[in-house]
Amino acid sequence: MAPKYRKLRTGQRKKGNASLEALRKRYASFQESSEAFYRELDGVNWNEVTAPADRVTFVSNPISRVNQEPICLQVLLELSENAGERIYLQSPYTIPSRRMRNLYRNYDIDASTVTLLTNSEVSSPNLLGISAYMRHRPKILEGNVNIYEFNGMGSIHAKSAIFDDSTSVVGTFNIDPRSSYLNTESMVVIESKPFTSLLEERIHQDFEQSILLTSPGDTSVKKIVIRIFSFIMPLFEHLL
DSSP states (O other): OOOOOOOOOOOHHHHHHHHHHHHHHHHHHHHHHHHHHHHHHHOOHHHHHHHOOOOOEEEESSSSSSSSSOHHHHHHHHHHHOOOOOEEEEOOOOOOHHHHHHHTOOOOOOOGGGGEHHHHHHHOOOOOHHHHHHHHHHHHHTTTEEEEEEEEOOOOOEEEEEEEEEEEEEEEESHHHIIISSSSSSEEEEOHHHHHHHHHHHHHHTTTEEHHHHHHHOOOOHHHHHHHHHHGGGGGGGGG
């Protein structure tokens, strides 16, 4: 059966041509930026700006829309189980849903070795996300996890982890159900003591601008709104 074609109206044709021209200009801009980027790389001493690694492994969630296998989360849990002394987790959003907690229980992880660095009620730009986190925060503390909440300028955007002194993870994964089961997140597992040391130095800069949780905090207007939202978060937490 021959394919059917529909003649475009004049308005549709103009709109299509305008979009095509915008894409051509954007492509040309990307070319100029990439050429400038590579020019800047000329003469770089890579031994001075890189760190040696024993192995670098790329990890990615499956390409699917919903209910995907949480590959990234599983890898983080496996690394946590194998860690001997300390685990640093840096995540802008921290929402350990019931489904994530059930998976966590399959691993033998010493929670007292875990230090979590995440955004506070003050620094987080995501009102719904921080509201969901606030609902889980008491349980996380009860589990003996050390929590640092960022209170510096701006907010935390980095997603990284450190396991002992030799393994690091950097990527797009947040500790939340959206990153675990909905988004196609990716990350690299870097087995390198020198790189882990450099990453730890960077994370400690954020620790210096963070507060180790020991009290509920104040009752500013934003915090009150967050508390209210925290009660309704269970209805659509799986989307956060």
